[in-house]
Amino acid sequence: MDEREQLGSRTSDREGVHERVLALGVKNLVVSYDRLLVIDGVDLWVERGEIVAVLGPSGCGKTTLLKAILGLVDYTGEVLLNSERVGYMPQRDTLFEWMNCIDNVSLPLRLNGMSKREARTMAMEYLKKVQLEDWAYRWVYELSGGMRQRVSLARALVTGAKILLMDEPFSSVDAQTRRSLQLLFSELVARENITVLLVTHSVEEAVFLADRIVLLSQRPARVRRIFDVELKKPRTIEILDEPIYQKLVSRIYQEIFSSSS
Numbered sequence: 001m002d003e004r005e006q007l008g009s010r011t012s013d014r015e016g017v018h019e020r021v022l023a024l025g026v027k028n029l030v031v032s033y034d035r036l037l038v039i040d041g042v043d044l045w046v047e048r049g050e051i052v053a054v055l056g057p058s059g060c061g062k063t064t065l066l067k068a069i070l071g072l073v074d075y076t077g078e079v080l081l082n083s084e085r086v087g088y089m090p091q092r093d094t095l096f097e098w099m100n101c102i103d104n105v106s107l108p109l110r111l112n113g114m115s116k117r118e119a120r121t122m123a124m125e126y127l128k129k130v131q132l133e134d135w136a137y138r139w140v141y142e143l144s145g146g147m148r149q150r151v152s153l154a155r156a157l158v159t160g161a162k163i164l165l166m167d168e169p170f171s172s173v174d175a176q177t178r179r180s181l182q183l184l185f186s187e188l189v190a191r192e193n194i195t196v197l198l199v200t201h202s203v204e205e206a207v208f209l210a211d212r213i214v215l216l217s218q219r220p221a222r223v224r225r226i227f228d229v230e231l232k233k234p235r236t237i238e239i240l241d242e243p244i245y246q247k248l249v250s251r252i253y254q255e256i257f258s259s260s261s
């Protein structure tokens, strides 16, 4: 059966019957930098409301995959984005130190020509979603690492983006902050029905957050294996105790360290 046809069908899942709609897809994606082949025929898809995590060894081409989807590098193959508004959270945040939080979040709207007042109203709405409304008029340099990531998340979503591409968004903070960011994130994207493609180095993070995990090979990246994560969303801290969570983490490590890499 054709992939699109399959995705468009009405099927039942663990939350009941719902319409499955393709939000983002790449087909036979190939990317090279000069003569360096980085991505060699990757297929992947993300349905509306799904979180798909991309795992793979360092330097295999994960960031390049996101850049190809965003049209920032040349590629061959197909990229389908079922929305005009796509949010991007790069590996290192790009907040401006000399602006306060609300103006940082307002920036994409201001660049689209929105008035300052209107943009700030929208920005405040998104700061509330990441529980930072009390910090709206504070400078970015006053924030902790976790707060900066929440401001970045608000900025990535403020244009009304329903598809979010994220590159290692929670890797620069301590373990406890990372977990609280993951919980806030899981709840927020489930509530807002946001589709996410999440690049991460962490097997545990991938299993904790994603509906599906795409494991890439060493460069040039190919899809090595896809894992479904049958855990209910939004994720809570209790899932760490669930056998499905623990088995899947260990299964993925076994795959990564198996000799066939």
Ligand SMILES: Nc1ncnc2c1ncn2[C@@H]1O[C@H](COP(=O)(O)OP(=O)(O)OP(=O)(O)O)[C@@H](O)[C@H]1O
Residues within 6 Å of the ligand: 033, 036, 038, 056, 057, 058, 059, 060, 061, 062, 063, 064, 065, 219
């Ligand atoms: N602009 C560029 N020009 C030439 N080579 C590049 C460029 N960007 C990345 N590369 C190379 O392409 C390969 C893939 O890089 P990429 O950043 O996509 O990997 P990654 O999987 O995201 O790495 P990491 O997990 O370490 O962040 C690497 O070998 C990198 O050196």
